Amino acid sequence: MKTLPQMxxxxxxxxxxxxxxxxxxTAVKEVPKPLLASEVLRDELAPLQPGRNASRIWFVxxxxxxxxxxxxxxxxxxxxxxHADAATIAFSAxxxxxxxxxxxxxxxxxxxxxxxxxxxxxxxxxRGAGPLAGMAVDGSVLRVIAxxxxxxxxxxxxxxxxxxxxxxxxxxxxxxxxxxxxxFIALExxxxxxxxxxxxxxxxxxxxxxxVLSGLFGFMGESTTGASGFWAVLVLAVLPVEIAVRQLTxxxxxxxxxxxxxxxxxxxxxxxxxxxxxxxxxLAAFWAPEARRLSLAGRPPAESEKSRKVA
Numbered sequence: 001m002k003t004l005p006q007m008x009x010x011x012x013x014x015x016x017x018x019x020x021x022x023x024x025x026t027a028v029k030e031v032p033k034p035l036l037a038s039e040v041l042r043d044e045l046a047p048l049q050p051g052r053n054a055s056r057i058w059f060v061x062x063x064x065x066x067x068x069x070x071x072x073x074x075x076x077x078x079x080x081x082x083h084a085d086a087a088t089i090a091f092s093a094x095x096x097x098x099x100x101x102x103x104x105x106x107x108x109x110x111x112x113x114x115x116x117x118x119x120x121x122x123x124x125x126x127r128g129a130g131p132l133a134g135m136a137v138d139g140s141v142l143r144v145i146a147x148x149x150x151x152x153x154x155x156x157x158x159x160x161x162x163x164x165x166x167x168x169x170x171x172x173x174x175x176x177x178x179x180x181x182x183x184f185i186a187l188e189x190x191x192x193x194x195x196x197x198x199x200x201x202x203x204x205x206x207x208x209x210x211x212v213l214s215g216l217f218g219f220m221g222e223s224t225t226g227a228s229g230f231w232a233v234l235v236l237a238v239l240p241v242e243i244a245v246r247q248l249t250x251x252x253x254x255x256x257x258x259x260x261x262x263x264x265x266x267x268x269x270x271x272x273x274x275x276x277x278x279x280x281x282x283l284a285a286f287w288a289p290e291a292r293r294l295s296l297a298g299r300p301p302a303e304s305e306k307s308r309k310v311a
């Protein structure tokens with residue numbers, strides 16, 4: 001049996017091993033770090049991977065659209081000479097895009113693969129093959145390239161501007177995209193004033209010019225997005241529609257094929273969604289860390305003080 005001094009010594013030894021406030025330390029370690037208002041603001045102004053999950057949903061929709069387009073071409077829609085091969089390419093592209101949506105790709109890699117798939121479809125279309133083969137029917141290769149370049153860079157820059165409104169480089173990216181879109185604007189202005197062109201084509205060309213110039217709203221102050229996201233969607237919608245309305249003109253004859261222009265417009269929309277969303281994700285992957293560091297650096301003092309008080 002232990003004597004009273006021995007019991008006291010054992011208790012002291014146990015306390016020394018455990019520590020007088022070990023339970024408190026454990027409790028403190030288990031308390032999560034509070035989320036500061038400045039961190040919430042930074043996540044809002046400069047997310048690291050914007051649209052990560054939303055893009056996968058978009059890719060599923062693109063895969064379905066390409067699959068339906070391939071089925072339509074199998075039944076005779078599109079350029080008569082190539083619609084069978086175009087259907088095969090559309091089915092293959094649909095499978096690749098579906099895999100892109102389903103597999104756990106890293107954020108930047110998914111964007112790069114999306115750009116690659118879209119560019120492949122565009123190059124094939126410019127050469128008169130694939131679901132975008134109708135682009136080459138009229139023979140204006142320069143207009144085709146200018147249109148596809150605009151559809152790739154301008155919506156991506158507008159989405160980037162909308163998501164990182166306080167990041168100065170977002171405006172620089174938008175300025176570069178507008179410069180790359182200048183050849184398309186010039187060609188469309190010439191088409192709009194072409195006396196021999198059908199009226200519906202001239203009107204559609206004017207609408208396309210207005211849609212592209214709407215990107216200038218993205219140069220508004222950092223306190224607003226300038227509705228850049230809306231203008232990106234408008235560009236993606238209007239430029240393919242200009243191709244579709246050619247079905248209402250004498251250009252859509254028997255040699256062109258059955259519903260060639262609407263089918264081509266769907267293919268252009270799918271390809272441009274792939275390239276623009278992919279470029280947007282690559283821009284975000286490259287510049288998001290810098291935008292995150294600078295997101296609060298230039299905030300007004302009153303707002304920064306308010307953030308500290310909330311925290």
